[in-house]
Amino acid sequence: MLLDAVEWLGHAGFRVDTGDVTVYIDPYRVHDGPGADLILITHGHYDHFSPLAIERLARPGTRLIAPPAVAERIGGNVRSIREGETIEHGEGLEITALPAYNTSKVDADGRPFHAREAGGVGYELRIGAERLYHSGDTDVIEEMDRVAGVDVALLPVSGTYVMTAGEAAEAARRIAPKVAVPMHWGAQIGTRADAEEFARMSAVRVEILAPQPADAE
Numbered sequence: 001m002l003l004d005a006v007e008w009l010g011h012a013g014f015r016v017d018t019g020d021v022t023v024y025i026d027p028y029r030v031h032d033g034p035g036a037d038l039i040l041i042t043h044g045h046y047d048h049f050s051p052l053a054i055e056r057l058a059r060p061g062t063r064l065i066a067p068p069a070v071a072e073r074i075g076g077n078v079r080s081i082r083e084g085e086t087i088e089h090g091e092g093l094e095i096t097a098l099p100a101y102n103t104s105k106v107d108a109d110g111r112p113f114h115a116r117e118a119g120g121v122g123y124e125l126r127i128g129a130e131r132l133y134h135s136g137d138t139d140v141i142e143e144m145d146r147v148a149g150v151d152v153a154l155l156p157v158s159g160t161y162v163m164t165a166g167e168a169a170e171a172a173r174r175i176a177p178k179v180a181v182p183m184h185w186g187a188q189i190g191t192r193a194d195a196e197e198f199a200r201m202s203a204v205r206v207e208i209l210a211p212q213p214a215d216a217e
Contacts (some may be wrong), residue, residue: 010211011187027053035059041066042136043120100136153177158190165197
């Protein structure tokens with residue numbers, strides 16, 4: 001099962017080991033781990049785009065994929081991606097970018113913390129016959145319907161900058177994944193109580209993963 005290949009690195013960071021490819025999504029405060037074949041970044045906030053984590057995980061040939069505003073800050077073997085675009089990585093792995101943005105989470109001036117025009121994304125990974133969705137930092141948005149029926153959905157639950165536990169439960173209802181995994185809690189913001197509330201409110205199977213211990217940065 002695809003979930004067996006997924007390891008939570010804390011906050012919104014994950015490692016997915018397909019057997020042929022090691023993929024990291026938004027690695028942050030990671031230990032030195034298996035070298036990355038592919039690193040995906042959802043947006044440029046420091047707790048999602050960590051140059052130190054990239055430096056620790058990258059090796060010769062590592063490929064990075066990120067929205068244009070982040071890609072231009074990385075350089076090297078990086079490919080920019082916008083919502084709706086699909087990139088193939090070898091055989092049996094496709095990465096599609098979906099939008100990720102706030103509809104109700106705003107700062108003191110009324111500006112969304114993650115504005116649509118900023119270009120942040122989530123990712124759908126097609127790994128053979130299975131599909132994984134990492135939503136990025138987002139509220140419940142209609143574009144989530146595009147990933148309905150995925151095998152694994154990784155959804156933020158902390159509120160403030162992203163969905164609350166209740167909103168994430170609504171996202172899970174819309175997506176109807178085989179299993180949902182709460183993220184964006186336990187490090188910068190959010191607690192295990194948020195993850196547990198998400199599990200209690202969800203109509204789908206929820207797995208609360210134990211994070212890898214964080215490094216200091």
